[in-house]
Amino acid sequence: METNGLEHVIEVTGLRRVYGGGFEAVRGIDFTVRRGEIFALLGTNGAGKTSTVELLEGLAPPAGGQVRVLGHDPYTERAAVRHRTGVMLQEGGFPSELTVAETARMWAGCVSGARPEREVLALVGLASRTDVRVKQLSGGQRRRLDLALALLGDPEVLFLDEPTTGLDAEGRHDTWELVSALRDAGTTVLLTTHYLEEAENLADRLAIMHDGRIAVTGTPAEVTATEPSRITFDLPDGYHLGDLPPLGPMGVGDHTVDGRTVRLRTRDLQRSATELLVWARDAGVELRRLDVRSASLEEAFLTIAKDASAPAPHGATTEEYAA
Numbered sequence: 001m002e003t004n005g006l007e008h009v010i011e012v013t014g015l016r017r018v019y020g021g022g023f024e025a026v027r028g029i030d031f032t033v034r035r036g037e038i039f040a041l042l043g044t045n046g047a048g049k050t051s052t053v054e055l056l057e058g059l060a061p062p063a064g065g066q067v068r069v070l071g072h073d074p075y076t077e078r079a080a081v082r083h084r085t086g087v088m089l090q091e092g093g094f095p096s097e098l099t100v101a102e103t104a105r106m107w108a109g110c111v112s113g114a115r116p117e118r119e120v121l122a123l124v125g126l127a128s129r130t131d132v133r134v135k136q137l138s139g140g141q142r143r144r145l146d147l148a149l150a151l152l153g154d155p156e157v158l159f160l161d162e163p164t165t166g167l168d169a170e171g172r173h174d175t176w177e178l179v180s181a182l183r184d185a186g187t188t189v190l191l192t193t194h195y196l197e198e199a200e201n202l203a204d205r206l207a208i209m210h211d212g213r214i215a216v217t218g219t220p221a222e223v224t225a226t227e228p229s230r231i232t233f234d235l236p237d238g239y240h241l242g243d244l245p246p247l248g249p250m251g252v253g254d255h256t257v258d259g260r261t262v263r264l265r266t267r268d269l270q271r272s273a274t275e276l277l278v279w280a281r282d283a284g285v286e287l288r289r290l291d292v293r294s295a296s297l298e299e300a301f302l303t304i305a306k307d308a309s310a311p312a313p314h315g316a317t318t319e320e321y322a323a
């Protein structure tokens with residue numbers, strides 16, 4: 001569990017999940033989550049995120065490989081892990097006739113050493129909705145109730161499956177603040193999300209899955225750095241691409257020209273931008289519509305998603321397997 005002084009609260013090695021009919025949704029993945037960090041699992045639809053999180057939560061046994069949560073197998077040693085973890089499933093199924101307060105009370109009855117219900121309902125912004133029936137809550141309010149229930153046991157490890165889906169922008173930001181505060185207080189958080197902005201803002205480290213495998217993992221900055229940066233500008237009147245300094249020595253990997261608009265891709269943004277600007281200054285020209293930017297997590301994600309739409313290496317589509 002201790003590696004280089006860092007405690008790995010979640011350890012996943014060679015993990016596989018196979019559904020009835022033989023469909024392999026998780027195809028041998030490895031990652032670790034350190035104590036007190038937020039780790040985001042991203043991926044295209046059907047990439048295997050929920051299938052993975054369910055194995056971490058101990059809801060099913062793996063078909064292969066190993067999961068350790070707080071040093072235990074969450075499936076075979078459920079009793080040792082369950083009371084130290086909080087789980088927010090993608091779809092919480094609550095009795096719709098109960099009020100918010102009744103639901104929290106019922107849940108608290110199943111949790112040893114539960115925090116006061118009112119405290120967790122206030123944390124997620126539901127303090128004024130305690131007497132409202134669950135069926136009358138909006139989708140976003142139900143997600144907040146899901147989160148409140150996951151927090152009742154004051155967990156060391158929190159699993160959040162798409163925690164902000166259905167929330168408006170304010171609710172999403174409130175949840176980010178709450179999850180960050182929990183992390184700052186020492187809680188380890190593993191979440192799945194479709195919002196790249198959420199992972200960029202919140203995650204200390206992340207993994208992008210597709211087709212049951214992890215395509216890339218690292219800090220948001222490390223993952224983003226797998227994509228080149230871009231410089232876009234309009235060629236000054238009377239100038240042609242050949243009038244620019246040679247692009248290769250400027251650190252430019254590739255370029256496109258669309259009418260007067262030039263797009264450069266570079267892995268050395270500072271050098272390429274500096275050399276371009278020095279050239280423009282010396283030539284006494286203005287680079288109109290100049291735009292210089294590092295790659296975003298979204299670009300890294302889309303590159304992986306594009307690869308995912310290529311034929312799968314195992315020669316069959318998900319649909320064929322799922323049929």
Ligand SMILES: Nc1ncnc2c1ncn2[C@@H]1O[C@H](COP(=O)(O)OP(=O)(O)OP(=O)(O)O)[C@@H](O)[C@H]1O
Pocket residue numbers: 019020023025043044045046047048049050051052318322
């Ligand atoms: N109970 C099941 N039986 C058979 N196949 C399943 C089952 N549950 C999920 N799958 C398949 O496993 C694959 C991974 O699904 P999973 O829900 O883990 O993906 P996901 O990354 O969470 O997707 P999303 O982002 O759409 O929620 C999908 O192809 C899905 O159809």
